[in-house]
Amino acid sequence: MKVAIASDHGGVNIREEIKSLMDEMGIQYDDFGCECDTSVDYPDFALPVAQKVANGEYDRGILICGTGIGMSIAANKVNGIRCALVHDVFSAKATRQHNDSNMLAMGERVIGPGLAREIALAWLETEFEGGRHANRIGKISDYEKSK
Ligand code: RB5
Numbered sequence: 381m382k383v384a385i386a387s388d389h390g391g392v393n394i395r396e397e398i399k400s401l402m403d404e405m406g407i408q409y410d411d412f413g414c415e416c417d418t419s420v421d422y423p424d425f426a427l428p429v430a431q432k433v434a435n436g437e438y439d440r441g442i443l444i445c446g447t448g449i450g451m452s453i454a455a456n457k458v459n460g461i462r463c464a465l466v467h468d469v470f471s472a473k474a475t476r477q478h479n480d481s482n483m484l485a486m487g488e489r490v491i492g493p494g495l496a497r498e499i500a501l502a503w504l505e506t507e508f509e510g511g512r513h514a515n516r517i518g519k520i521s522d523y524e525k526s527k
Pocket of ligand 1: 388389390391422445446447448449450451
């Protein structure tokens with residue numbers, strides 16, 4: 381699995397935590413910034429990473445900002461992206477099993493690095509269940525294609 385990760389200035393610490401988790405897991409990843417102490421705009425990071433996941437360059441994407449909300453809103457504008465904003469381990473597993481989410485967003489002003497690590501671990505390890513859930517995702521893809 382190849383993962384693209386990015387954050388704005390509000391998510392730098394969790395981004396580093398998740399990179400160290402992926403190092404331990406032996407997961408290949410690339411870090412797309414930000415290289416920042418100062419304020420940056422989350423769409424400038426969410427959209428390029430989402431496009432890289434949507435075009436198949438990366439299998440999954442992880443985005444962190446202050447709340448995770450801006451990153452998830454922006455990423456979900458890209459066709460083919462199912463970005464889940466997650467702040468608990470149950471939802472991390474469920475969104476992989478049921479939604480086949482290909483991107484994960486978290487907020488560093490909402491949760492700490494320890495919980496973020498547990499969430500990312502569950503999200504990276506959990507497989508999609510397919511079946512009736514694939515049918516439901518198909519309805520979202522059909523809608524995207526019809527636009
Ligand atoms: C930045 O101040 C903050 O708005 C951003 O990190 C994020 O929370 C937006 O949704």
